[in-house]
Amino acid sequence: MPATDDHLAVARHNEEFAKLLIAEYQDRYADWATTALFYAAVHYGRALLAHRGCPTITSHLTFGAEFLVHTRNKRLYSMYRYMKDESERARYDCSTHTAVEVQRLETSRLSHFRDAVLHLISVTEKKG
């Protein structure tokens, strides 16, 4: 089972990949940049659950619901769901994303999600 730091490393990795795609290719691979941001959120979320000692989530299907059950934070759930839907739009509905939209997704959703998760992890570490 990956530890908190393992998930955080993958989250940052995915985030960097999204930024690289936009920096190098602008709109061309904005769909995959969107998906990379979503998977960054997934790993930030899993990092928090791992940090709290939650049971391993074996099904990706119910991750969002499990995340809410364990965190009881509707605001974070809403951010996660927004990024999930944007990723699915890009992957399944052939939606055209732009670099501007990816940057907006990063600043309006992922950055808040990430900062909140890191804050919650650090608060717990200080208490420990």
Place this chain on the structure above:
Amino acid sequence: MLTQTSLAEAVSVQTVVTSQRRPASQTVRSSFDEEPALHEWRPPAGEEVSDDDAEVVPLPPQPLPVLYKPAPQSVMEFVKRLAEIGTVKCVVVEETDMGVIHITTFATGMSDSDRDAVYELEADVIEQHGSAFDFHLRRAEEAGATPAMIPGRHFFAIWGGLDASDR
């Protein structure tokens, strides 16, 4: 409302009476509920038995799967509340083989506030009924056509087509 077979309940059956001669007054019961079992054991006519004849054998707790099954009512409540959001066109509900309830909401011209309203309703369902849900929110104009049913146990709750004029 969830129906649930909890691990605690399941493992609470730790002893059973195994004897060919069971006390006449004893009724076989299940710890899963308060309903008596299907039959009541009685000794053959003319035979007398006592509690001394019963052999109590402890059984170790057995790990059993914990099953969550969201009742349809939870889904219907969600759908009713969802219908109050003007941009929502329809919702498709499917139960997967793994028991996960897959719910996809289709909407047109959604604003971010509409989306947040849908996510809020989803969160309410999860908080009240557990985590056996997989929610999706899709743009009807991008999905197009009519949602296709998949094999297996499922049900639809649709109050309009995906075409905006059908609403």
